[in-house]
Amino acid sequence: MSLHKFIHKNVVLQYNHFQLLAISSRKLSIIPSVYDGEQDPGPKFFSSGVQALLKRLTRPDFSKVFRKRTNSNRPVLKTPEYKFLTNEELQSEFSKANKTAARLLQMPPVVKVHQPINEVLSKDPALVGYDNTKYLFTDITFGVPNEDRLIVERDPDGTLQMCDHDTRKRLNQGRKVREPMMFADEEKLNGLLEAEKYEYILDRACIQYEPDELSYQKVTSITYQHVDMKTNYKLLRSTRHFGPLAFYLTWHQSMDNLMLELLQTGVIREAVLLMGLRQAIHEDIAFASDLNALVHQVLPMPVQASKPDSLSEVDIQLDNQCIDCVVKYIAKNSAMKSQQELALQGFREDYQQMVELSRGLRKAHGEA
Amino acid sequence: MPLPPASGTGKYFARAAKSIRLIRQGCTNRPFFHISVTHRRRLNSQPVIEQLGSYDPMPNFNNEKLVALNLERMKFWLGQGAHVTTPVAELLGLSGFFPIHPRSYMTAWRNRRTERENLEKQKEAEAAATSKAE
Numbered sequence: 001m002s003l004h005k006f007i008h009k010n011v012v013l014q015y016n017h018f019q020l021l022a023i024s025s026r027k028l029s030i031i032p033s034v035y036d037g038e039q040d041p042g043p044k045f046f047s048s049g050v051q052a053l054l055k056r057l058t059r060p061d062f063s064k065v066f067r068k069r070t071n072s073n074r075p076v077l078k079t080p081e082y083k084f085l086t087n088e089e090l091q092s093e094f095s096k097a098n099k100t101a102a103r104l105l106q107m108p109p110v111v112k113v114h115q116p117i118n119e120v121l122s123k124d125p126a127l128v129g130y131d132n133t134k135y136l137f138t139d140i141t142f143g144v145p146n147e148d149r150l151i152v153e154r155d156p157d158g159t160l161q162m163c164d165h166d167t168r169k170r171l172n173q174g175r176k177v178r179e180p181m182m183f184a185d186e187e188k189l190n191g192l193l194e195a196e197k198y199e200y201i202l203d204r205a206c207i208q209y210e211p212d213e214l215s216y217q218k219v220t221s222i223t224y225q226h227v228d229m230k231t232n233y234k235l236l237r238s239t240r241h242f243g244p245l246a247f248y249l250t251w252h253q254s255m256d257n258l259m260l261e262l263l264q265t266g267v268i269r270e271a272v273l274l275m276g277l278r279q280a281i282h283e284d285i286a287f288a289s290d291l292n293a294l295v296h297q298v299l300p301m302p303v304q305a306s307k308p309d310s311l312s313e314v315d316i317q318l319d320n321q322c323i324d325c326v327v328k329y330i331a332k333n334s335a336m337k338s339q340q341e342l343a344l345q346g347f348r349e350d351y352q353q354m355v356e357l358s359r360g361l362r363k364a365h366g367e368a
Numbered sequence: 369m370p371l372p373p374a375s376g377t378g379k380y381f382a383r384a385a386k387s388i389r390l391i392r393q394g395c396t397n398r399p400f401f402h403i404s405v406t407h408r409r410r411l412n413s414q415p416v417i418e419q420l421g422s423y424d425p426m427p428n429f430n431n432e433k434l435v436a437l438n439l440e441r442m443k444f445w446l447g448q449g450a451h452v453t454t455p456v457a458e459l460l461g462l463s464g465f466f467p468i469h470p471r472s473y474m475t476a477w478r479n480r481r482t483e484r485e486n487l488e489k490q491k492e493a494e495a496a497a498t499s500k501a502e
Contacts (some may be wrong), residue, residue, distance in 0.1 A: 121464055126477070127473070127475050127476050128480065129479040130431075130482065133431050133433050134432045135435060135462050135463075136432050137435045137436075137462070137463035137464075138435060138436045138437070139437060139438070139461075140436045140437065140438045141440040141441075142439055150439070152401065152463060152464060154464075160462075160463075166444075170430075204462065229464060
């Protein structure tokens, strides 16, 4: 081969390489933001008030919570059983189902990223040359939990030190030693995101990582941002990942798109709960006392899966209070004022019609 | 007769001398050791009193040698007056549980010496090669 040809081939190769890079960088517009700041999100996330708000915002729908799953642990699907039950038995079955749902919807914790471990126990330069491999020592004393297990390494240069998190994780086992390709290869993760397999990604991340790991927080952050960008909140509702999603968006002050979606779908009460969440996390809402009172009123109300058939006067009064609150929020705190105002306007018109209809119906029935 | 369990059968005489030693378990060309406590006068092929850990002398994919130690039971048997053989004492020394064993230091400086000598030989050979070429 002549030199000229060789150079030409090389240049073509480089050009192709460059093109590939350009494509991947266009797709990778999401920059993950993790919980690594001064403030620890853990105490806020675990506080009972925030937990109640997040669980309610999840909007659990039993047909989705108890849907059929392709689960490797349960190879045989049970045939459904039909029974005649008394009212009391039915109530106990309902409470059982509620408990199971609460377990299935338990949210993965949101905590700060862990700090690297560099605790050197001793340095012994006289051991240089003893061996050219590392020695890892694990204490296998019975009854010690994996996170408290003593794991140390002796390096070839004679340093004895505590192992870092990745080594600890490898030695403690319990999950795949090599990272799955979908997390290791960004292209593959992008493919899954494009296919909107959010729940699959988040479930797999829960299995593979600890919640305080940097990789976990990066993967979940990218997924949450993608959901937010595409307004695909519907796909994560009534799964255990909606709470952390709402928390993430509120924590990073970008929950206005979610608020807009709530207003557009006409779930005004949840919009108030989302404002309550913002107040609980950031405490930056001016009408805090009104808001908190309203949140306390809304929380015990049942979840509205679909539009109600008729509205009682109590409902109408509560909804009007919610609308007032949202108006104040849009005026003072919102980052998407015009869109949210438009959505609220649309909701108000619909709502007015519904109110008139239900009042008319009641009149026709002679109830009012 | 079935093999005794790797964790040991636990049968022993209270007053007899014990020793904590490496017991080879792998197969041909693949050494693997259990760290076990057994009677001093017993053979390595006989059932042990208790297994206290393991040692894999072949480096793994990440160039690491893995050692597992049940430190709680180790302390118990040391308290009972069990003897520790040199290879185990070396491992315990490297782990920071014991002071470093003198033999570890000996191995280290012997390895360093061999390396130094090899380097010198290599240099001499290179010098000889260059002088020949001239």
